[in-house]
Amino acid sequence: MRYGFVMPIADIRAAADVAAAAEAAGWDGFFVWEPLWGVDAWMTLTAAALRTQHIRLGTMLTPLSRMRPWELAGKTTTLDTLSDGRTILAVGLGAIDTGFESFGEVTDRKTRAELLDEGLDILTGLWQGQPFAYQGKHYTIAPCDFQPPPPPVQQPRIPIWVVGAWPSEKSMGRVLRYDGLIPQVRGDDGNARQATPAEIRAMADYVASKRTLTTPFDIIVEGTTPGDDPQQAAAAVQPWAAAGATWWIEAMWDLVGHPQALARIMQRVQQGPPRLPG
Numbered sequence: 001m002r003y004g005f006v007m008p009i010a011d012i013r014a015a016a017d018v019a020a021a022a023e024a025a026g027w028d029g030f031f032v033w034e035p036l037w038g039v040d041a042w043m044t045l046t047a048a049a050l051r052t053q054h055i056r057l058g059t060m061l062t063p064l065s066r067m068r069p070w071e072l073a074g075k076t077t078t079l080d081t082l083s084d085g086r087t088i089l090a091v092g093l094g095a096i097d098t099g100f101e102s103f104g105e106v107t108d109r110k111t112r113a114e115l116l117d118e119g120l121d122i123l124t125g126l127w128q129g130q131p132f133a134y135q136g137k138h139y140t141i142a143p144c145d146f147q148p149p150p151p152p153v154q155q156p157r158i159p160i161w162v163v164g165a166w167p168s169e170k171s172m173g174r175v176l177r178y179d180g181l182i183p184q185v186r187g188d189d190g191n192a193r194q195a196t197p198a199e200i201r202a203m204a205d206y207v208a209s210k211r212t213l214t215t216p217f218d219i220i221v222e223g224t225t226p227g228d229d230p231q232q233a234a235a236a237v238q239p240w241a242a243a244g245a246t247w248w249i250e251a252m253w254d255l256v257g258h259p260q261a262l263a264r265i266m267q268r269v270q271q272g273p274p275r276l277p278g
Contacts, residue, residue, distance in 0.1 A: 001241045003273030004029030004249045006060045006222065009261050010039035012047050018269055019048035022055060025272045029056040029088065031249065036066065036099040042075040049083040056086050060222075060249060061163065061182065063094020064123075065115035066105045069139070072119070073126040076158055077149045085153035089123075090182060090220075091116065092163030114138060117174065120160070127157050161220055165192060166203050176211045180218035180247075194221070197243040204244030222249035227271030237274045248274065 005022050007015050007030070019030040030048055034041040045057045057079065064072065072089075080087040093112045094100070100107050106115065118136040125132045129151055131143035152158045161180030165171040168186060175181050183195040183203055195203065204219055211217060221240045225233035237248050252268060255261040 001237065001245070001276055002028040002218075002247045003275065004031055004056070004058075004247055005269055005273075006031040006033065006249050006251045007044075008033075008252050008255050008265065010035065010044075011262070012039055012044045014262050014265075015044045016047040016051045018265055019055065019057070020051040021266060022269045023052045025270050026275070027055060027269065027273050029058065029247070029249075031058050031060040031088075031090075034059045034062045036063075036103060036105065042079060045079055045087075046082060049079060049086070052083075052086075054086070056088050057083055058088030058161075059090050060251075061090035061092050061094075061161070063112075064091045064119040065093060065112035066100065067119065069119035069122040070126060070141070073123050074149060076123075077127065077152050080152040080154055080158055081150065083153075087152070087154070087158045088161065088180075089158055090161040090163075090180075091120065092182065113170075120162075120174075120178070124157055124160075127152055156215065159216075159218070161218065164203065166195060166199060172203070172206060172210075176207065177213075179215060180220055181207060182220050197239040200240060200243040200245055218246045219244055220247040220249060221245045222251040224250060224252055224254075225274040227268045227274075230272075230274070233274030234276050238276060241276060250274070 005027050007018055022030050032041045032044050041059050048057055076087055076089055096107045106112055115138055118139050122134055130145055130148045133143050134141040159179040161182050162175045162178045163182045163184055164175040165184045165186045183200055184192040185195045185199055186192055225236045255264055
């Protein structure tokens with residue numbers, strides 16, 4: 001099991017400080033959320049990269065349907081070069097209640113799924129270098145030789161974690177083509193919720209039986225643990241690890257807007273991850 005911390009507030013200077021503290025305290029990953037309009041996630045991760053040496057850096061998560069995939073390809077490659085191969089990209093459809101309508105972004109779920117699939121095709125294609133051409137329903141790309149960046153440090157590609165809505169065959173089929181699963185379960189009411197350990201186990205078994213790629217694969221869960229009680233924290237994580245999860249992301253979303261948010265974040269980070277014994 002690896003352990004990450006997702007920064008619940010948007011502050012580039014504070015994020016760099018927290019990333020450095022997280023690395024010193026033994027966390028394996030530092031993540032930020034990607035707003036539609038706000039503090040830029042990739043600039044924030046760049047600041048974190050300059051303050052750290054080995055901790056992984058990524059988003060939780062990037063709504064690719066509203067982004068230009070070629071710009072994201074450049075940002076991720078740049079960060080991977082700067083950090084010497086520490087980038088993780090997490091993608092999904094995104095939450096439309098974060099301003100999609102206000103800025104005229106696509107809100108139709110089917111269209112966003114199409115944009116996500118085509119965006120991933122373009123992203124991974126551009127990472128492989130030029131010449132690259134693409135013809136899709138939403139995007140058309142011709143080869144371009146104008147100062148293309150070097151390929152990512154990580155090969156065969158920067159790891160891509162994808163939201164998978166269980167038990168949707170289409171959503172899970174997308175997951176199988178990439179490098180990690182961020183599990184969701186779609187209830188009878190159509191709303192998504194976090195998976196239970198039993199559902200994580202079923203999803204892990206599905207991936208193991210269906211995935212044909214031989215590259216490493218991660219299953220990511222998030223939650224909160226008490227930093228002042230290591231035994232209780234480990235006990236909270238253990239059922240998820242037993243079910244097949246490989247990353248635990250500490251997510252203190254309740255601190256958004258809290259007057260003492262940064263102090264609470266730094267305290268929890270410095271207490272260290274909820275590491276399982278052994």
